[in-house]
Amino acid sequence: MRTIRYRDALREAIREEMTRDTSVFIMGEDIEDPFGGSYKVTKGLSTEFGKERVRNTPISELAIAGAALGAAITGMRPIAEIMYLDFTTLSIDQIVNQAAKIRYMSGGQVQVPLVIRTQEGSGNSSGAQHGQCLEAWYAHIPGLKVVMPATPADAKGLLKASIREDNPVVFIENKMLYNIKGEVSDKDEVLGIGKANIIREGQDVTIVSYSRMVHESIKAADSLLEEGISAEIIDLRTIAPLDIDTILRSVAKTHRLVIAHEAVVNGGIGGEVAARVIKEGFDELDAPIERVGSKASPLPFSPLLEKEIVCDFNDIVTAVQSIIPNAKEVTI
Amino acid sequence: MRTIRYRDALREAIREEMTRDTSVFIMGEDIEDPFGGSYKVTKGLSTEFGKERVRNTPISELAIAGAALGAAITGMRPIAEIMYLDFTTLSIDQIVNQAAKIRYMSGGQVQVPLVIRTQEGSGNSSGAQHGQCLEAWYAHIPGLKVVMPATPADAKGLLKASIREDNPVVFIENKMLYNIKGEVSDKDEVLGIGKANIIREGQDVTIVSYSRMVHESIKAADSLLEEGISAEIIDLRTIAPLDIDTILRSVAKTHRLVIAHEAVVNGGIGGEVAARVIKEGFDELDAPIERVGSKASPLPFSPLLEKEIVCDFNDIVTAVQSIIPNAKEVTI
Amino acid sequence: MNEQICFYRQMLRIRQFEQKAISLFEKGELPGFLHSCIGQEAVAVGVCSALEKKDYLFTTHRGHGHVLAKGMDMKRMVSELYAKSTGSNRGKGGSMHIMDVSVGVLGANGVVGAGIPMASGTALSSKMKKDGRVTVAFFGDGASNTGAFHEGINLAAVWGLPTIFLCENNKFSESTSVKNHQRVERISERAKAFGIPGIHVDGMDVEAVAKAAANSVVRARNGEGPTLIEADTYRFLGHYLGDQVEYRNEDEHAEWVLKDPIVQIEKHLEQAGLLNEELKKNLIQEIDAEIDNAVDYAVNSADPHPNEAMDHIFV
Amino acid sequence: MNEQICFYRQMLRIRQFEQKAISLFEKGELPGFLHSCIGQEAVAVGVCSALEKKDYLFTTHRGHGHVLAKGMDMKRMVSELYAKSTGSNRGKGGSMHIMDVSVGVLGANGVVGAGIPMASGTALSSKMKKDGRVTVAFFGDGASNTGAFHEGINLAAVWGLPTIFLCENNKFSESTSVKNHQRVERISERAKAFGIPGIHVDGMDVEAVAKAAANSVVRARNGEGPTLIEADTYRFLGHYLGDQVEYRNEDEHAEWVLKDPIVQIEKHLEQAGLLNEELKKNLIQEIDAEIDNAVDYAVNSADPHPNEAMDHIFV
Numbered sequence A, B: 001m002r003t004i005r006y007r008d009a010l011r012e013a014i015r016e017e018m019t020r021d022t023s024v025f026i027m028g029e030d031i032e033d034p035f036g037g038s039y040k041v042t043k044g045l046s047t048e049f050g051k052e053r054v055r056n057t058p059i060s061e062l063a064i065a066g067a068a069l070g071a072a073i074t075g076m077r078p079i080a081e082i083m084y085l086d087f088t089t090l091s092i093d094q095i096v097n098q099a100a101k102i103r104y105m106s107g108g109q110v111q112v113p114l115v116i117r118t119q120e121g122s123g124n125s126s127g128a129q130h131g132q133c134l135e136a137w138y139a140h141i142p143g144l145k146v147v148m149p150a151t152p153a154d155a156k157g158l159l160k161a162s163i164r165e166d167n168p169v170v171f172i173e174n175k176m177l178y179n180i181k182g183e184v185s186d187k188d189e190v191l192g193i194g195k196a197n198i199i200r201e202g203q204d205v206t207i208v209s210y211s212r213m214v215h216e217s218i219k220a221a222d223s224l225l226e227e228g229i230s231a232e233i234i235d236l237r238t239i240a241p242l243d244i245d246t247i248l249r250s251v252a253k254t255h256r257l258v259i260a261h262e263a264v265v266n267g268g269i270g271g272e273v274a275a276r277v278i279k280e281g282f283d284e285l286d287a288p289i290e291r292v293g294s295k296a297s298p299l300p301f302s303p304l305l306e307k308e309i310v311c312d313f314n315d316i317v318t319a320v321q322s323i324i325p326n327a328k329e330v331t332i
Numbered sequence C, D: 001m002n003e004q005i006c007f008y009r010q011m012l013r014i015r016q017f018e019q020k021a022i023s024l025f026e027k028g029e030l031p032g033f034l035h036s037c038i039g040q041e042a043v044a045v046g047v048c049s050a051l052e053k054k055d056y057l058f059t060t061h062r063g064h065g066h067v068l069a070k071g072m073d074m075k076r077m078v079s080e081l082y083a084k085s086t087g088s089n090r091g092k093g094g095s096m097h098i099m100d101v102s103v104g105v106l107g108a109n110g111v112v113g114a115g116i117p118m119a120s121g122t123a124l125s126s127k128m129k130k131d132g133r134v135t136v137a138f139f140g141d142g143a144s145n146t147g148a149f150h151e152g153i154n155l156a157a158v159w160g161l162p163t164i165f166l167c168e169n170n171k172f173s174e175s176t177s178v179k180n181h182q183r184v185e186r187i188s189e190r191a192k193a194f195g196i197p198g199i200h201v202d203g204m205d206v207e208a209v210a211k212a213a214a215n216s217v218v219r220a221r222n223g224e225g226p227t228l229i230e231a232d233t234y235r236f237l238g239h240y241l242g243d244q245v246e247y248r249n250e251d252e253h254a255e256w257v258l259k260d261p262i263v264q265i266e267k268h269l270e271q272a273g274l275l276n277e278e279l280k281k282n283l284i285q286e287i288d289a290e291i292d293n294a295v296d297y298a299v300n301s302a303d304p305h306p307n308e309a310m311d312h313i314f315v
């Protein structure tokens, strides 16, 4: 075990998979050394593996995704980096109309070992076009897996899994997590895509979250504990497929559910989780399901206004309190 | 009142608005006469209004949306036709990153009277890239309104409203509705965007639906009536903004809710509706909320397989039955 | 067989195939849409004459000629048009998504232009693996206005990939004349934007096409990068079956019909004493027999089982 | 004022402004990112000298020079960089989305290339309304590889719209040299793809830029359609403030710094006896006073009220 940063964990995953398998390569804008990528995830890789396998591209998001797809169906295992999730809008025909469907449309003639790596998230005044959380779009598309790690260990283990996966994966990092540190195994640990993680056990309420909001959920749970509320925290890690069983088991214990994500509430993954729990765990629920997310607005430039729009642990605390009428004694 | 087809109702709306206001114009692929558009909605318009106001474009979906947006912020009222919703993936940067946000980002300096007209829907073996129902994507974006008419009267009244609207509207038709007929007023009727319509009253269950599935809901309700179940049918007409009040009032009466749309269940509007009802109408619900939608698959070419994937009235009937244990006598 | 007879036979085969498909479609036997390539046979045959089986090919909604010329098995192809379980795509693709990996046909596409960046990707694969393959992407004049065209070709140019970008300028994008959807005279001029060779060729002359393609394939295999070829041709029928073609300029049409690539090569072969009515009849008979056989195969094949609907989404 | 002095003064004003912005940013006073246009002043000033106030302008993330040259009020501009309520965008846009409709500045953009099709749209507006306006879209060498570039300019070409597509080839797309992101020698060659004039101009020579822009504006106003202008220039600093610029070729850099557009015109004016140290000092003083005044205004302006966060989403 070592304590390393999220960005380093990602780099290690790419490095190890490129070492292990010569068909793995990465392409994207400004990823080569000495620049090493906008968020420095690929720093050092072109020096180590050469510019044949770590390829700078022109500003051509559609072609990046399309070319990666072409390579994927002919035996390579490309990682396509799209600098900001906002710019995946420009690649989305290739991701959604092509990559997600080509195996199906062809009756199974090809497999698509393609990773689209990108990042999202607000919090640094990047404005309306550099921080949107649109993971719900991708989760709505049959044929795509959507992975959203919250910790360095998950970043590494899930990126390795995504690279080894024979189906297209949209791998979404969060720009505010690149510097967080965490313990990461020294071994070749590959996590399972589609498995949620109970990162804290609790009795009174289940908080379901993923990516950056996991950390806000932890803060919220800490604060709730002070008023005697014990929260169980589930990190989804993968939003498609959704590990509904883990959620249902937890709700069967706590009987209360709050879902928290940075994306806008309306149309976010929270609605999907809520609807699934309502259908499959209706009798378990003692209170309405609360969703926490950002307000329905583009992201403003002003840091002050940005804070108004984007949700944080306070919103989670409030949501939990709203469905637990009276604070109780600590139960664990 | 006259009985006209959905496609004619749309054409009338455009024609009347172009007559009324010279800043209204339409652009898109192959919309000029004599072709008159892939689905013939614009037939006759270029002959009547000239090719300055009814403009064929190259195959350039990004530029169509972008140019329409540029025109919209400088005093025109463009209608941009994107032939298939599947191809709006190619315009989506301009729709989502630009049109939806430019008013906000500029601090209110511009308004965006822009209509993106497109169509979706399966049922004619168009395959995986010519029928996807991705309205949930657009409904997730703050700054967009999303309109989905089910009848000729709504098609006309809502398209007129969308053209007069000073905010960007994604107006989604359904290709299997173009030939349906219905009564349409002779007057200049402009409907309100964001208002659902109770198209049939009932006591036992509320069926919320929109676009083509409204017609399947009617069939389902007819069939349910035979077994003594009285369904109230709500046609959302607009999915963003969502008329949650109308839904809640109905659920407060029926205490049971089924949501039906042609889009894939997972990540569709149904989840959003369910989550809202759970939160705001928790105590009213006597049974789990059921969602009806298409299976999580790309659309297959084979008509037989397509029928397997896409939901229809039978699925609605089954969903209703699953939450009403014993068929009762007819209550109305 | 003499190369020219071989070209002729292949073009004829495509023509007869398309005519059969039309008649089946008109009888309501084929679901979905049909986009006929009649008039454009010389491009398909000429280009594919320069390719090997291992090479990759991307095509469009108007791709029957391309895939036949590339060597796709006609039985599996017709079965796909019939949406049968024996179809190349098991009935999930249809004409607009037809694919046959076994002969390098990596797919038709329902999204205009979308095959272009994918073709850069398969060529990248070949370059990295040094497998000696080239990739051809077919597309139309209309497609040359898409962002995918610009980004996809630029990428191949920058990386020096073994790709041939083959634009069939058939004068129409659906109902829109090429004169109204771009202002550049020659689409091959667009190669200048990428710093790669742009070649203009008479797409009604199969030998001219074959030669241009062969040269570009050599360039590609030698690691000299991509080429853009514009083949001047004409869409003899409507955009799709059912199109009323009211927008067509009949003079222009008549002019082009005179250049029918099959008629041209027939004349040529007849003059050279290589073709007579007898041989022609035999060829047609042989071709029609193959087609009928393929149709029979398809008709007698099973529909896909409903349970297969959810197969092949994920590995 | 003499035209050349006027150019000089405007370039100096942009240079001083950018230097101030950098120092404020480095002190942590400005949120977000900053992309400096130092080295490219001649393009902004030359192009805008050909425009009227009513004309429309689209810019990029590197747009301070453009909007200043177009006549944007500096106080509202600096306030926007400070995210103050008095900012042109009320603090919602920042440098990357700066907009001032009152002087035709229709916005910077955070999405590379995205302003290009929008510019075709405003020009379409002008054509339909016959309001005599032209639209200029600024963008970089990197942007010329986007699909938006191809689709947006093609549309303007087909419709004969009054647009000037102004590519500042500053030799970099972030860290990537222009040599590695495209193979074409001159971006102006890309005009050939659209059948419109492509002009290459020395972007360090404000008068050359002004002349090329003026000619294109005349063409546009006369209804002769769009022009693509490539202005050869250089990004003196990093992509953004904080960029370590390790990728830079220092010889290339040194060569270009010698061509500093401000130094060039200074020499020129001095030789012509139009500029001396005294005048220069006065100009700088005057400019710095304006800048300080704008910064004071911004600093003393109120933050937006939290309640405003949800304003301006819909009309």
Ligand SMILES: Cc1ncc(C[n+]2csc(CCOP(=O)(O)OP(=O)(O)O)c2C)c(N)n1
Residues within 6 Å of the ligand: B029, B059, B061, B083, B087, B090, C060, C061, C062, C110, C111, C112, C113, C139, C140, C141, C142, C143, C144, C170, C172, C173, C174, C235, C239
């Ligand atoms: C991105 C996209 N836009 C629009 C369409 C609808 N469409 C199908 S074929 C076609 C015309 C294509 O013209 P061209 O590229 O010249 O090919 P051709 O049909 O002439 O072979 C159009 C507009 C589409 N399939 N994809």
Ligand SMILES: Cc1ncc(C[n+]2csc(CCOP(=O)(O)OP(=O)(O)O)c2C)c(N)n1
Residues within 6 Å of the ligand: A029, A059, A061, A083, A087, A090, D060, D061, D062, D110, D111, D112, D113, D139, D140, D141, D142, D143, D144, D170, D172, D173, D174, D235, D239
């Ligand atoms: C569509 C898109 N892709 C990537 C980026 C990230 N990005 C911002 S600026 C830039 C480089 C732009 O280069 P160029 O167009 O030459 O403009 P310059 O920065 O040199 O002024 C990139 C890649 C972006 N903002 N938008």
Ligand SMILES: [Mg+2]
Residues within 6 Å of the ligand: C140, C141, C142, C168, C169, C170, C171, C172, C173, C174
């Ligand atoms: Mg064509």
Ligand SMILES: [Mg+2]
Residues within 6 Å of the ligand: D140, D141, D142, D168, D169, D170, D171, D172, D173, D174
């Ligand atoms: Mg540049």
